[in-house]
Amino acid sequence: MSRRSGILEFAVLGLLRESPMHGYELRKRLNTSLGVFRAFSYGSLYPCLKTLVQQGWLIEESGNPPEDPLAAPLSGRRAKIVYRLTAEGKEHFEELLAQTGPDAWEDEHFGIRFAFFGQTSRDVRVRVLEGRRSRLEERLAKMRASLARTRERLDDYTLELQRHGMESVEREVRWLNELIESERAGRDRRPEAPEERRPEETGGQPRHREGTPPDPSDDTN
Amino acid sequence: MSRRSGILEFAVLGLLRESPMHGYELRKRLNTSLGVFRAFSYGSLYPCLKTLVQQGWLIEESGNPPEDPLAAPLSGRRAKIVYRLTAEGKEHFEELLAQTGPDAWEDEHFGIRFAFFGQTSRDVRVRVLEGRRSRLEERLAKMRASLARTRERLDDYTLELQRHGMESVEREVRWLNELIESERAGRDRRPEAPEERRPEETGGQPRHREGTPPDPSDDTN
DNA sequence: TTCGTCATGTAATGGGTTACATGATTAC
DNA sequence: GTAATCATGTAACCCATTACATGACGAA
Known part of the structure; x- marks a missing residue:
């Protein structure tokens, strides 16, 4: 199934x-x-x-494929x-x-969409980032409203939980702001780019610090 | 079902x-x-x-229940x-x-457990917070290891995603540290508290700022 | 009288997990 | 020779959602 x-x-x-x-x-x-x-x-x-x-x-x-000696292609040998x-x-x-439907920026999809941004056109990237941001801003508005209404009824732990939740969302919004700005800066540097430029176009973040040697060991499940 | x-x-x-x-x-x-x-x-x-x-x-x-006038208790009237x-x-x-099984600090359960900390004994609160923290630290270790191994193979977006993910986890760890410290401080202030003290025992955070008048409007779904 | 929201439910479906079953290959 | 890990799968179940069906009540 x-x-x-x-x-x-x-x-x-x-x-x-x-x-x-x-x-x-x-x-x-x-x-x-x-x-x-x-x-x-x-x-x-x-x-x-x-x-x-x-x-x-x-x-x-x-x-x-064929480079196997002692070929016993049928029988046994998974x-x-x-x-x-x-x-x-x-x-x-x-x-x-x-695709830039609302699905693209929901919690479950956004991460995986972002992970493949390297293969995504800048237009779509920006739309997805902006969609995500406004989704989160809606959420923030709701949280603030709900918090204003129910504050005195809630105990300290519930309050603290909501506060931390809101801060997390606010932090993601700031992150998105930086990313969007970075994408736009990339576009402006190349005015009226004629749509085609397949690889090496990743707009944004020049990270990469060195350190930590390769180590083996892996996997949980 | x-x-x-x-x-x-x-x-x-x-x-x-x-x-x-x-x-x-x-x-x-x-x-x-x-x-x-x-x-x-x-x-x-x-x-x-x-x-x-x-x-x-x-x-x-x-x-x-009974305070309803014009009683028509059977028929109609859902x-x-x-x-x-x-x-x-x-x-x-x-x-x-x-309960303080490992379930308590997994992603899905932790939030709801925390939401009811007001009804939870301090011992359990601390154990759950610590469990959560070490769970996250395991995760961080894995992420760091994986990042060290695969860094040069990954594009900037994937890298940025992982970096942001790690920062989120680190941030939650810091939050947990504060909470745990706060719980311990609460205990130390009241040495050998005799286990019973039902309400008004919530250990930690004296938040509560004022502002924002009550407003109606609610609900999404 | 119609619309929004309150209010309760069911059937079909979805998207995944766990536990199980099986076997090959590698390292010690 | 045996343990770990590589490797592929299936069946049964789980926990929830969506879409649907129903209907009362208040306000415009």
Whole structure:
């Protein structure tokens, strides 16, 4: 069961667009690189992969193609299944990337949308960031109103919880402001850019500090 | 369908402990007073109420008991159903309040646990806060490790997302530190307090600024 | 009289998890 | 040779949502 996944489907297509992978690896990337937000389990991933194959957006390939000696291709030997995005899949993912419906900035979707901003056009990026911001501002307004009405009825802990919640939202708004400003600055530097400029266009943040050597050990679930 | 709700069940019992209410009102309080976290719908609330009645933790009472003139108690007139906590329900809720399993500090549960800290013993409060803190610190460690390993493979947006995520978690840790300190200070001020001191014991935060007059208008869904 | 909001519910569905079952490969 | 981890899956369940159906009550 479980057709029409939405967020998981989106993430899978997005990761596979970067490079083909098998399910196990996909899940790890889902929970680390893109992680923090959600942790998907095999029980949702594999069925999702199956339906994506049925849609024609992925194809399954055997992990060890012909370069395997002692070929015993039939019988035994469970091969890794590597999933690769088809042309249709790529096209479909690009449609999804271009969408700016209200879904795009709800809590569950926003994070994953942001994670693929590297593949998203600046127009869409800005719209999603602004949508998110006004969503949060609505929320703030409601919280403030509710707080004003009920303040004296609430105990200190409930109050503290709401205060902390509001501060968190305010903080995200400030973050969005910076990002939006940064995107706009990027646009202004390149006036009337003729829409096409596929890679190397990521507008914003020049982070990257050095330190901390690579270390092994991984994975929870 | 839908037995064993967990978080919804907990919240309902907790709100009804403060005063009896009918379903509609209960849902509003769920989404404002305790809100921010989740928004429950009638489709989950009413079935939940029903099972709680079956357990014997709630009883249903008619909303307009005898003080209604022109009594037409049977036929027509859909009465409000007011739910009241039974003695068993109260006892059960207190057991739930006392629990400090790892569940208590997971994302989904922590907020609601905190919301009822006013009814929770200080011991339990501290344990839950500390549990939450160490949970977040684990998470931070994992994020840092993962970031160190994958930094150069990630684009600026993914990096920025992770950075913001980590800062959020760090911020919550600092918040928890303050709360824990505040709880400990409360205990030290009252050495060997003999365990009983029912109300007015809320340990921590003397917030409360004035301003903003009461205003009507409410509710989303 | 119609609209908004109060008020209670059910059926179908959704999107995911847990637990289970199975087996290959690698490191010690 | 055995434990850890890699790797793929299924079935049963969970907790909630959406959409729907129903109807009372107050105010414009």
